[in-house]
Amino acid sequence: MSQARPRTGADAQPRSELPSVLASPSPMRRVWRRFRAQRLGYWSLVLFVVAFAASLAGPLWSNDKPLVVRYDGKFYFPIAKTYAETAFGGDFPTPADYLDPYVRHRFALPGNFALYPPNHYYYDTLNYFSREPNPAPPSHENWLGTDSQGRDVFARLLYGFRVSVEFALVLTLIGSVLGVAAGAVQGYFGGRIDIVGQRLIEIWSALPELYLLIIFASIFEPSFVLLVVLLSLFGWIGLSDYVRAECLRNRTQDYVRAARAIGLSNWQIIWRHVLPNSMTPVITFLPFRMSGSILALTSLDFLGLGVPAPTPSLGELLSEGKANLDAWWISLSTFGVLVATLLLLTFMGDALRNALDTRIADAMRAGGNQ
Amino acid sequence: MSAAGGAHEARSGATAEADPLLSLEHLRIAFGDTVAVDDLTFAIGHGERVALVGESGSGKTVTALAILRLLRDAQLSGAIRFAGNDLLSQSERSMRGLRGSEIAMIFQEPMTALNPLFTVGEQIAETIVAHEGVSPQQGRVRAIELLARTGVTQPEQRVLSYPHQLSGGQRQRAMIAMALACRPRLLLADEPTTALDVTIRAQIVDLLLDIQCEEAQKRGMAVLLITHDLNLVRRFAQRVAVMERGILVESGPVERIFEAPQHPYTQRLIASRPQRQVAPVLPIAPVLLDARDVSVSFATKAAGLRGWFRSGRFEAVTSATLTVRQGETLGIVGESGSGKSTLAMALLGLQRTVQGSIEFQGRPLSSYRGREQTALRSNMQVVFQDPFSSLSPRQTIERIVGEGLALHRPQLGPAARRDKVIAVLREVGIDRTALARYPHEFSGGQRQRIAIARALVLEPRLLVLDEPTSALDVSIQQQVLTLLTALQHKYNLGFVFISHDLAVIGAMAHRVAVMQNGAVVETGDVEKIFSNPAHPYTRKLLEASLQG
Numbered sequence A: 001m002s003q004a005r006p007r008t009g010a011d012a013q014p015r016s017e018l019p020s021v022l023a024s025p026s027p028m029r030r031v032w033r034r035f036r037a038q039r040l041g042y043w044s045l046v047l048f049v050v051a052f053a054a055s056l057a058g059p060l061w062s063n064d065k066p067l068v069v070r071y072d073g074k075f076y077f078p079i080a081k082t083y084a085e086t087a088f089g090g091d092f093p094t095p096a097d098y099l100d101p102y103v104r105h106r107f108a109l110p111g112n113f114a115l116y117p118p119n120h121y122y123y124d125t126l127n128y129f130s131r132e133p134n135p136a137p138p139s140h141e142n143w144l145g146t147d148s149q150g151r152d153v154f155a156r157l158l159y160g161f162r163v164s165v166e167f168a169l170v171l172t173l174i175g176s177v178l179g180v181a182a183g184a185v186q187g188y189f190g191g192r193i194d195i196v197g198q199r200l201i202e203i204w205s206a207l208p209e210l211y212l213l214i215i216f217a218s219i220f221e222p223s224f225v226l227l228v229v230l231l232s233l234f235g236w237i238g239l240s241d242y243v244r245a246e247c248l249r250n251r252t253q254d255y256v257r258a259a260r261a262i263g264l265s266n267w268q269i270i271w272r273h274v275l276p277n278s279m280t281p282v283i284t285f286l287p288f289r290m291s292g293s294i295l296a297l298t299s300l301d302f303l304g305l306g307v308p309a310p311t312p313s314l315g316e317l318l319s320e321g322k323a324n325l326d327a328w329w330i331s332l333s334t335f336g337v338l339v340a341t342l343l344l345l346t347f348m349g350d351a352l353r354n355a356l357d358t359r360i361a362d363a364m365r366a367g368g369n370q
Numbered sequence B: 001m002s003a004a005g006g007a008h009e010a011r012s013g014a015t016a017e018a019d020p021l022l023s024l025e026h027l028r029i030a031f032g033d034t035v036a037v038d039d040l041t042f043a044i045g046h047g048e049r050v051a052l053v054g055e056s057g058s059g060k061t062v063t064a065l066a067i068l069r070l071l072r073d074a075q076l077s078g079a080i081r082f083a084g085n086d087l088l089s090q091s092e093r094s095m096r097g098l099r100g101s102e103i104a105m106i107f108q109e110p111m112t113a114l115n116p117l118f119t120v121g122e123q124i125a126e127t128i129v130a131h132e133g134v135s136p137q138q139g140r141v142r143a144i145e146l147l148a149r150t151g152v153t154q155p156e157q158r159v160l161s162y163p164h165q166l167s168g169g170q171r172q173r174a175m176i177a178m179a180l181a182c183r184p185r186l187l188l189a190d191e192p193t194t195a196l197d198v199t200i201r202a203q204i205v206d207l208l209l210d211i212q213c214e215e216a217q218k219r220g221m222a223v224l225l226i227t228h229d230l231n232l233v234r235r236f237a238q239r240v241a242v243m244e245r246g247i248l249v250e251s252g253p254v255e256r257i258f259e260a261p262q263h264p265y266t267q268r269l270i271a272s273r274p275q276r277q278v279a280p281v282l283p284i285a286p287v288l289l290d291a292r293d294v295s296v297s298f299a300t301k302a303a304g305l306r307g308w309f310r311s312g313r314f315e316a317v318t319s320a321t322l323t324v325r326q327g328e329t330l331g332i333v334g335e336s337g338s339g340k341s342t343l344a345m346a347l348l349g350l351q352r353t354v355q356g357s358i359e360f361q362g363r364p365l366s367s368y369r370g371r372e373q374t375a376l377r378s379n380m381q382v383v384f385q386d387p388f389s390s391l392s393p394r395q396t397i398e399r400i401v402g403e404g405l406a407l408h409r410p411q412l413g414p415a416a417r418r419d420k421v422i423a424v425l426r427e428v429g430i431d432r433t434a435l436a437r438y439p440h441e442f443s444g445g446q447r448q449r450i451a452i453a454r455a456l457v458l459e460p461r462l463l464v465l466d467e468p469t470s471a472l473d474v475s476i477q478q479q480v481l482t483l484l485t486a487l488q489h490k491y492n493l494g495f496v497f498i499s500h501d502l503a504v505i506g507a508m509a510h511r512v513a514v515m516q517n518g519a520v521v522e523t524g525d526v527e528k529i530f531s532n533p534a535h536p537y538t539r540k541l542l543e544a545s546l547q548g
Helices: A027-037 A039-056 A101-107 A153-189 A191-205 A209-219 A224-235 A237-250 A254-262 A266-274 A280-303 A314-323 A328-356 A358-369 B002-010 B013-018 B060-067 B092-098 B120-132 B136-149 B168-180 B198-219 B230-236 B254-259 B264-270 B304-308 B340-347 B370-379 B397-408 B414-427 B444-456 B474-491 B502-508 B526-531 B536-547
Strands: A068-071 A074-076 A113-115 B022-031 B034-044 B049-053 B075-082 B103-106 B186-190 B222-227 B239-244 B247-253 B287-301 B311-325 B329-333 B355-360 B380-383 B462-466 B494-499 B511-516 B519-525
Touching: A027 A039, A027 A328, A039 A153, A039 A328, A068 A101, A101 A113, A153 A191, A153 A224, A153 A237, A153 A266, A153 A280, A153 A314, A153 A328, A191 A237, A209 A224, A224 A237, A224 A280, A237 A266, A237 A280, A254 A266, A254 B370, A254 B380, A254 B397, A254 B444, A280 A314, A280 A328, A314 A328, B022 B060, B034 B060, B034 B239, B034 B247, B049 B060, B049 B230, B060 B075, B060 B186, B060 B222, B103 B168, B120 B136, B120 B168, B136 B168, B168 B198, B198 B222, B198 B230, B198 B536, B222 B230, B230 B254, B239 B254, B239 B264, B247 B254, B247 B264, B254 B264, B264 B474, B287 B340, B287 B494, B311 B329, B311 B340, B311 B494, B311 B511, B329 B340, B329 B502, B340 B462, B340 B494, B370 B380, B370 B397, B380 B444, B397 B414, B397 B444, B414 B444, B444 B474, B474 B502, B494 B502, B502 B526, B502 B536, B511 B526, B511 B536, B519 B526, B519 B536
Parallel strands: B049 B222, B049 B239, B103 B186, B186 B222, B311 B519, B329 B494, B329 B511, B380 B462, B462 B494
Antiparallel strands: A068 A074, A068 A113, B022 B034, B022 B075, B239 B247, B287 B311, B287 B355, B511 B519
């Protein structure tokens, strides 16, 4: 009670200028502070962001092309530019295979050097020079072994994780925008719009999503974009209900009536007053929606309805692991990545939910004041 | 109340002092670092009526809950002695035996204190069965007796009613019946009349007094009344304890406290009855708002099978006719559900009317279009009752107050807008340090000032005040009323002042409109209506508010 009292008097600052100390943290900042106070969720977020950043930077450290090559006194940057093998003394005008022992030998000549990434494989690199039959177990060459086609499992996991998270981010973004828009319109206007909207949503959500996916997968070439579009068509429904309920509640609040009395238009009221106060479920559900999206993509890939080969994906790796049960390194590592990802997202979601639950922190303050 | 006087004589002062029923000794209640009640010492004798008075946040309710040990996560120290036993050292099990049977409590809001899934009879009988081990049939007979005793008509039928089927007054009677079920020796009444309408308030106070006098003679039942309402205290209590921010500042017999209050806080509380300071309206003042035969109705679900095909109509306002002149305050009085707020929204043009005409400055509201309509909006502003929901929690004060300016005065630059916001905030008594802060950091009275600033910044001609002080403490109420009067003088504003509190209306209004069930039953000058009411309902309201 006492700390919430504004300081009065004793101000001799020039007009229209406020010292920044007096600006109090915005509600979002306070949520962030409470989120940070929850160590598990906060460190999950940090870890997740680091992992995603690492996967985005994947070409720099898991690639079959050297970062820099110095050959015959000239510098080459294979990672950014394609060079023919003839440039490095080979016989063919085809793109150079930098893992070829011949090419590597040329780079080892005095005066030349090549800076390879720590992991020598891109997600579609076949290890032609493996000493063991494919799928090969983990070794110095392939940190997590290879799959049945001789591709490096670590590289595929790295890029598969990247594709999954990108997919989840796009899907969550589109789904949230659609869900918020639909929920806000229904909730704010209420009445007939709400009833018609709800019936339409019920009809829409009765469409069998999986069958549609199967049908579309047979008509069109399955692709990342097609999957995003199809899953977005249905992904917003659950969220719109929550936003609708929040808006229904908020539109009867006095500050909305006061905004109407000031003369704001409906859209201005929704945008400035109703939506900012209705975002709690949206933000709380973000991590859970992301983990749901990752899981959806994984299962579709597992079933063969997902992104086309050779795009790396966790689901494709899982089905590979199922096909080669004795190659434990495939299924175990994929499983590990999947569990870790979903766990991190769940921890983040939990922490976010606690951070947004103002009953805990603000109830004390209000209890003292009321 | 001659019986009350009798009980007062009957109480032997010596026994009360020597062996009080309940005594609190250096009670301290803290939640974490926040100290809610500090060093509270007072006693209640057998058969005594004591009132604990204070504003919100003063620790009254917390004290009552501490007596029943119903506070979770609170650190209690000191002693609470009930009939000689220290309640703080009792086991939870023996406390359960005390609650409801020895010490009973009446809550403020009977709708939420009663379980909506059980009938009233079941809930009353539950206490009796739990504490006295009688059979459910006997419990039900007792429940009927108790309902009859608390003045519920047709107790045999009412015992089978669910809480939502009873009116507010009947629910509060049922709550009292529940509290009396096991013949407690101490009754804690936490704001028992605050949630009720004025006319019912008086009845409930009479009932409580009556029951206490009867029970005090039989068993020496004492009542601890927790309230912020000084009228109620004067009428009900024998002794008063005044609390301010968790500290007991003064206690003593009612007569002495009211006649010669010692502590400045008590003096302020007693002086905080609304004072009339309005200036007369100029005889030439033009009519601002003229509403004729305004009716508003809502669609409701019709009963039974018919509801599948057609909706019923609920008449919220029927043929209300009002005028407001410049610089004049029109008070609208009525009980909850009488259509006051709906009428206000209709006057602002924010609620569709079924019939009737509303003219602002001589032109119907519907004839304002486009740019004129925007200008009209800035001329009619509103202040709501609940300062906690009327400010958007996610905007800074500067944005809240400046929002109307941004819309209506787009020619102002950000710096000029800020200067104007600062000026209007200063006018309502808020510092400019508030600009970058958020509403939750302000107290109720300050929030209400900010809401007034938001309305004033557009320089309106007409301000609709929908119960602007009902959610505020009495001492703050007077400050807000003074502010409103000053603003009216300065800007010659027309006010539509809605309130259920006749004291506030009497202090603020030039003319009054009394509403009952959606209809304006009487209008006239405030002096005339208050001294010589014509309509029976107005008479009833006045009587109730004078008593309560």
